[in-house]
Every structure is written in C-alpha cells, then in structure tokens.
Amino acid sequence: MSASTPLLAHLESEPDISNAQYVGRTTCTRKNWRWRFLLLALFGTVVTVILGRNIYVATTSYTAQYVLFGRTKLSLSLADAEAVVHDTLAKLNLARNWSYEYTQDLHRTGESRRLVDWTLEKFKEYGLSDTKVETYYVYTNKPVDNALKLVEDGKVTFEASLKEDSIAEDPSTLNNTIPVYHAYSASGNVSSSYFYANYGRREDYQALVARGYNLTGKIAIVRYQGLLRGLKVKFAEEVGAAGVVMYSDPSEDGDHTTQNGYKMYPEGPAKQDSSVQRGSVMFLTEGAGDPTTPGYASRKNAKREDPLKFIPKIPSLPVSQRDITPILKKLNGIGPKASSFGKDWTGKLEGYDYSIGLTLKDKHVSPVLNLYNEQNYEIVPIHNVLGTIPGQVSEEVIVFGNHRDAWIRGGAGDPNSGSAIMLEVMRALQVAIAKGYKPYRTIVFASWDGEEYGLLGSTEWAEDHSAWIQKKVVAYVNIDTGVSGSSLLMGASPLVKEVMLNATKQVNYPKGGTMYDHYVDGPLKGEVPYLGSGSDFAVFVSHLGVPAFEADFFNDPSTDPVYHYHSIYDSFHWMDKYCDPGFIYHNTMAQYYSKNLLQLSGREFLPLSPDFYADEIDRYISESLKQVPTDWYHYENDEFSFEIENGRTFHEAISDHRPAHDKPLRHRKPPHRKIKDFTDAVKATKEAVKYLQRQARLAVAERNQCQTKLNAKPGHLWDRVKLMSRLSVINAKFNLLERVFLHSGGLDDRPWFKHIMFASGRYTGYDGQAIPGFQEAVEDNDKKKGLKWLNILWTKIMLAGFMLSA
Numbered sequence: 001m002s003a004s005t006p007l008l009a010h011l012e013s014e015p016d017i018s019n020a021q022y023v024g025r026t027t028c029t030r031k032n033w034r035w036r037f038l039l040l041a042l043f044g045t046v047v048t049v050i051l052g053r054n055i056y057v058a059t060t061s062y063t064a065q066y067v068l069f070g071r072t073k074l075s076l077s078l079a080d081a082e083a084v085v086h087d088t089l090a091k092l093n094l095a096r097n098w099s100y101e102y103t104q105d106l107h108r109t110g111e112s113r114r115l116v117d118w119t120l121e122k123f124k125e126y127g128l129s130d131t132k133v134e135t136y137y138v139y140t141n142k143p144v145d146n147a148l149k150l151v152e153d154g155k156v157t158f159e160a161s162l163k164e165d166s167i168a169e170d171p172s173t174l175n176n177t178i179p180v181y182h183a184y185s186a187s188g189n190v191s192s193s194y195f196y197a198n199y200g201r202r203e204d205y206q207a208l209v210a211r212g213y214n215l216t217g218k219i220a221i222v223r224y225q226g227l228l229r230g231l232k233v234k235f236a237e238e239v240g241a242a243g244v245v246m247y248s249d250p251s252e253d254g255d256h257t258t259q260n261g262y263k264m265y266p267e268g269p270a271k272q273d274s275s276v277q278r279g280s281v282m283f284l285t286e287g288a289g290d291p292t293t294p295g296y297a298s299r300k301n302a303k304r305e306d307p308l309k310f311i312p313k314i315p316s317l318p319v320s321q322r323d324i325t326p327i328l329k330k331l332n333g334i335g336p337k338a339s340s341f342g343k344d345w346t347g348k349l350e351g352y353d354y355s356i357g358l359t360l361k362d363k364h365v366s367p368v369l370n371l372y373n374e375q376n377y378e379i380v381p382i383h384n385v386l387g388t389i390p391g392q393v394s395e396e397v398i399v400f401g402n403h404r405d406a407w408i409r410g411g412a413g414d415p416n417s418g419s420a421i422m423l424e425v426m427r428a429l430q431v432a433i434a435k436g437y438k439p440y441r442t443i444v445f446a447s448w449d450g451e452e453y454g455l456l457g458s459t460e461w462a463e464d465h466s467a468w469i470q471k472k473v474v475a476y477v478n479i480d481t482g483v484s485g486s487s488l489l490m491g492a493s494p495l496v497k498e499v500m501l502n503a504t505k506q507v508n509y510p511k512g513g514t515m516y517d518h519y520v521d522g523p524l525k526g527e528v529p530y531l532g533s534g535s536d537f538a539v540f541v542s543h544l545g546v547p548a549f550e551a552d553f554f555n556d557p558s559t560d561p562v563y564h565y566h567s568i569y570d571s572f573h574w575m576d577k578y579c580d581p582g583f584i585y586h587n588t589m590a591q592y593y594s595k596n597l598l599q600l601s602g603r604e605f606l607p608l609s610p611d612f613y614a615d616e617i618d619r620y621i622s623e624s625l626k627q628v629p630t631d632w633y634h635y636e637n638d639e640f641s642f643e644i645e646n647g648r649t650f651h652e653a654i655s656d657h658r659p660a661h662d663k664p665l666r667h668r669k670p671p672h673r674k675i676k677d678f679t680d681a682v683k684a685t686k687e688a689v690k691y692l693q694r695q696a697r698l699a700v701a702e703r704n705q706c707q708t709k710l711n712a713k714p715g716h717l718w719d720r721v722k723l724m725s726r727l728s729v730i731n732a733k734f735n736l737l738e739r740v741f742l743h744s745g746g747l748d749d750r751p752w753f754k755h756i757m758f759a760s761g762r763y764t765g766y767d768g769q770a771i772p773g774f775q776e777a778v779e780d781n782d783k784k785k786g787l788k789w790l791n792i793l794w795t796k797i798m799l800a801g802f803m804l805s806a
C-alpha cells in the first residue's frame, strides 16, 4: 500500500493504517476570549488530571509504601541476598535428606497424607506465610486386575508377569504390590492377533493402513518414546485397533546396555530388564486437569462432564522389555520387516527380527494375545500444599511449583529431585530473609498433587484462581524431575528466556565451567525451546497466558546410567548410588533456581523480554509462511476483515484478558483494515509484526532507562514517585503482554488451549507447536482456516503493539 497521508508518512515501520477509521476527532476554530478561557481551563484540567493520576497511582497503588519507605528500610540488597543464598547452599547440602524423606512411602495421586503434612511443616519451618493445603476432587482410576497372555491353538503358552523384581539392596522396591497400569486407561478384555507399530505415531499407523493392512480389532504393540503416551492410544483408536501394549525397547538405553557388556541395575548402570514405565494415557493435547471438569475447578460438588474427549476408549497396558520379548518373537517372519517402513522403525530387542506381524489377507494363523485390564474409577481428593514469601509488593507474584506425587514409592528423580531442590531453595532464601532481605515481588511456592495422572493439582488450582493469576502472576517457574542425569535441558516462554539464560551464566556446572558453557556445548547448542505439555506449566502457558519456564538435568543415556522412568527403580538407592552421588547436581539446581527466583522477584523492573518475543513471533510466522501452498495467495474471502475485536476500543479488547485491570492504559481506537486477498493479509501481518518489534524495543529501552535512573537513587521523593509510577505501568504492560495472545475461542477443536503462539503439538504432545492455529491450517491445506488464523494473529499482534505503546 503506497500513498499514505502526510500524517502517516513518517511512520516507516508502522503498520499500514491508511484505511484506519478514527472516531471522536474534534476540531476547534473559534478564537474569542471565551474559547481561550475555556482552553486554559481545559489545559488546567488536563494538567491536574495528569498530575492527579501520578499522585493517584503513586499513593493508592502498591508502589506507594515501597517508594516512600520500602527501599531504604532494607538491610540486605539483592546482590547481598544472592551472596547469602549462594553461601548457604555451598556450605550445606540437605537435598539427600529431603530425597530420602520423599521416597519412603507410596505417594501416587491423592496418596500419602504423611507427605502432605511433612511438606506443610517444612514450608512453615522455612518461614513461609499463608501456608495451607488446598483440596480438589478428581476423577481417577486405580487398578483392580490385569493380565497379558499369549494364546496358541487355544492354549496359554506365555503369561507376562506384569511385575517388577524386588531387589534386596533397594528397600523401596520391596513389598511391591502395585500392578503396572496406565492412568485413565479403559477397562477391557480383548483377545486378538497383534502387530508391531513402532512408536505408535499417527504416521506409523497410517503407514500400515496405507500398505493395505486391516488393523481393526487387533492389538497394537508399540515401543515407548517419540510422543506422548496417550497419543499412542488415541491414534490406535483412530485406526480401529482394540488395545495397545507399550514396552520399553533397549533402543532407549544409549550405550549402557547389557549387549555392550554393562551390568543391569543394581549391579551396574544398564536397565533392569523387568522395569516398566507406568504413566498416564490422558490426551494432554486436548487439555489438562480433571477430564470431567475441563476449564473449571474440581471442587467437591462440581458439575461433571463426560471425560471421553480426554481419555481413551480402548484398554492399554505398559510392560517390560523382559515381558514383551516372547510375545514379539512370535511375530518373527510374519509380514514385512519394520525396516521396510523406515529407518527409524527398528529397535534393539534381542531375538525379535522386527517383523510387523501382519499379512494382507490375514492368511497366516497368527498367535492371539489376550489383554485384560480392569480399572476402578472414582472421585478422590488431592492435596496441593502452598506457602508464600511476601514481597514488598503483593500485586506482582511469581509462582514456583513442583509436583509431589510419584508413580511409585520412590520417585527420587520424578518428581522428588525437584521437591528436594525446592526445599533447598526455600531454606537458602530464608537465611537471606532472616538477615533483612525482602524480595520486591511476592513468591508463592506450590507442591502439586496429581501431576502424574494429568497435571491435576496445578490445573485445578489454576482454573480455580484464574482471575487472580491472570491479574497478578507475572511468571510461573516449574521444576519437575530436577535431576535424572547430568545434561542440562531448558524450556521457556520467549518472555522469560533471557532471564533464565542469564542465570545459567552465574552458576557453576559440576564438571567445570558455568551451566551456560555446558548448555552451549550440549545438543541444543544454547537454544531454549518453547514449552509444549507434560508438566505443570501447561495450564499457566496454554490456558491462562502466563509465561513459564523449567530446567532440569535430564538423562542422556549415552553418558548417564539408564534412568528407570516411572519404574520402582527410580528410587533413592539408584539416585544415591548411580545418578547423583553426593547430590551435587541437586545442589547446582538449587543454586540455579534460587538465582532465577531472586532475579525475577528482586528488581523493581520486571525482567521480561518483549523484544525477544517479538523477534520469535517474526520467526514463527516466517517459517510457517514458507510452507504455504502457492495457490493460497490469491484466495479471497471477505468474511475476514481485519479489525480489532469488532470495533471495540483497544482498552475494552485488552480488558478481556485482564479482569479488573488496575493500571491506567490509554484509551485508543485501533484501526481496522480491509483485506483483498491472502497476499494482502500476509502483508498486513508482516507489517503488524514489524510494528510490534518496534514498540517492544522502545518499551524495553524505556524500562531499562527507568531502572537505571532508579538505581542511581534519586534524592527527590517526587523523582522516585515518577519513576516508580512509570515503571509500574511498564511492568503492568509486560505482565499483560502474554495474555493478549489468548484467543477466547481457543484452538480449532481444542478450546482449552487459548494461547495462539504455542500449544502442545497435536501429533506429539510433549513438544510444543508455534502458532498452532495457522500451522495446523497449513498442514491440513485449509486456506479458509489459514486466513482465519492470520486474521487472529494480526489482531493480537496489533493489540500487543498498541498495548506496549500506550
């Protein structure tokens, strides 16, 4: 669009708003004395209003007390607090003690009142205020009975043990009576022939169907890894399979295998071959939390909905490598080799030749598998433990969460390495606080229940307190399995990437250098991927629009001893002897998370990075546009005139995302723009991104300037008031930014996912997907949907830019 009006000519990188319609412009031409007087009076009023507003913000808002008294009262600065915290953790490491405590009794979803009380006591002991237990009532299953039998010529020739071995020197594996099972699996008793379907990815099943195999009524055997567990069942259901068996293939174990001469746990670092990966088969790509209360809290008398959109209809069982071997061996020589479907179809199971087990006419007399699974469903209480470190302001809050529940008695890695680290962080912060430190922002600590079943505790709590969270929570910090190996892995919303990467430069890695040096040397070369799903951050990121991050030392099986994920061998004994002797990696993570919390909460400015975010958005859109089919570019559909929220004012549109927003934002009428065709829509969107990038840089520059001036400790009270008033408005905008990207209708067919910039990938689950609405339209070659999502992106990006400039 060329000929812009002279007024707009200077706005080189502004979006094209030459079609913009402004409402409410007035002109004034008469110039008699009365008008002059009126103008003067008006000017006076305006000045009074502006001054008054500053005074109002300064005195009634949370900043007042802080500006007037807060800063000078502190006897410990942020830098001093960082030093105290560092020394506290360097001098004494109690992670081993906490790990031991957390791994003494079975604490699945809703279990172990002892650990609820013990955690609450610890929160109190470390000086948290407002400590409490919040209970929700969730729909869950417990196993009643199961069996997996090989039947040949009507006779049972093999029965899987469905049990992990007890090991004398590992006490938490003794008296193991919990059957192996999947959370939210369906009950059923299926007898049928069976086939190997690789990872159980959508494309794995489709490849089999494409070759003409009939999967209807058969049992799929899939190996773990590659995608979310529940999706392996969902996609099996879609091709008509009657049940799914999941097993742990030795291909997961890197170099630490018995084939390579390593001894099995507990004698060595190789996998205990009876170990089983339990887990949830909830469809986290559809949402999270109690599947009978999507989008609202599972209070005691909550209305319950049909959960079947979120959980499978066919039964599934997890089994060990040892149990599956005789079953898969029976497929040797039946049908084509898995390798004919792709290089990544073959695992490393000994004795199995990776034949698919299917023939086109079902002519062979194949062995029959009997999969029997009986689950009892009921509503049970779960318990989150919460506590607070009050900041100098209560209007900006950081939530730091870790789930407490594990699949088994142990859980030394998942999740209680995180629990031990969280207590260490709390202990160290408490020492700094006792010496006179008070963070600027408030920190809430949460010990979630029910994560393993489907992120239940965090999701129900967040849905319950959504208005409060959307108003006050500036970032959610997650720690799940803090230590299961020695390789750093991070994931983050772009807004918090910079602050979390910064902290890695300030903490030493146990094997030398900083955590940052180690991360840059690692497989991701310093990249921090955005978050998908699979842990407690999901509700914050995808449903409520709160930026989040997590970090962990994950298990790299080529260097670390094999991690028995969700197995009874994820035990204190394994952690203490093989994974983290001396609990050094726990201690490093405690240093790291403390640093992060201090930097997020300790400075007046909110250290979010909208500039970084805008650049990421630019990248997501450019990458997605590269995949758009050329015929889309001439597509016209005037259903989608690009305008912001049906002509409502920007302020109205924004306030949707922030209930009872208390910071004044400038009222302004945003433009709308007529779109000719898809080409034009792309152009408008690119302009909007440029506009956002520019506004984000300006806002960050202004924020940094304010903080620099504030750091210089201006002597005049009025200067401090002005700076703090401005900074609090900038903070409010940065806080609001992520919420602008929520779309009330949610993603197509996935209404729980409100965030338009990322979601759990619909075919992967754990991995995130950027600009999911648009990207899915491209993948489905649906240009109408593509234009719809471009329209939504344009609107939100414009809103974000306007908001930052307001």
Ligand SMILES: *[C@@H]1O[C@H](CO)[C@@H](O)[C@H](O)[C@H]1NC(C)=O
Pocket (backbone or CB within 6 Å): 094, 097
């Ligand atoms: C931590 O464990 C060690 C070794 O078991 C013990 O000596 C010490 O008293 C424990 N400390 C605390 C604070 O629990």
Ligand SMILES: *[C@@H]1O[C@H](CO)[C@@H](O)[C@H](O)[C@H]1NC(C)=O
Pocket (backbone or CB within 6 Å): 171, 172, 174, 175
């Ligand atoms: C296992 O059960 C036996 C017999 O009930 C009991 O004596 C023993 O203390 C239990 N061991 C553990 C580690 O709980």
Ligand SMILES: *[C@@H]1O[C@H](CO)[C@@H](O)[C@H](O)[C@H]1NC(C)=O
Pocket (backbone or CB within 6 Å): 189, 190, 191, 370, 372
């Ligand atoms: C499950 O089905 C098998 C084979 O049809 C049958 O032998 C077995 O008794 C059934 N089990 C139960 C508990 O119904």
Ligand SMILES: *[C@@H]1O[C@H](CO)[C@@H](O)[C@H](O)[C@H]1NC(C)=O
Pocket (backbone or CB within 6 Å): 214, 215, 216, 217
């Ligand atoms: C696939 O198998 C099912 C169950 O045996 C059968 O009902 C169906 O007709 C078969 N479909 C085709 C296309 O052969």
Ligand SMILES: *[C@@H]1O[C@H](CO)[C@@H](O)[C@H](O)[C@H]1NC(C)=O
Pocket (backbone or CB within 6 Å): 498, 499, 502, 599, 607, 608, 609
């Ligand atoms: C990260 O560190 C750099 C260099 O020390 C600093 O300029 C920047 O403000 C930090 N960013 C955040 C978000 O803390």
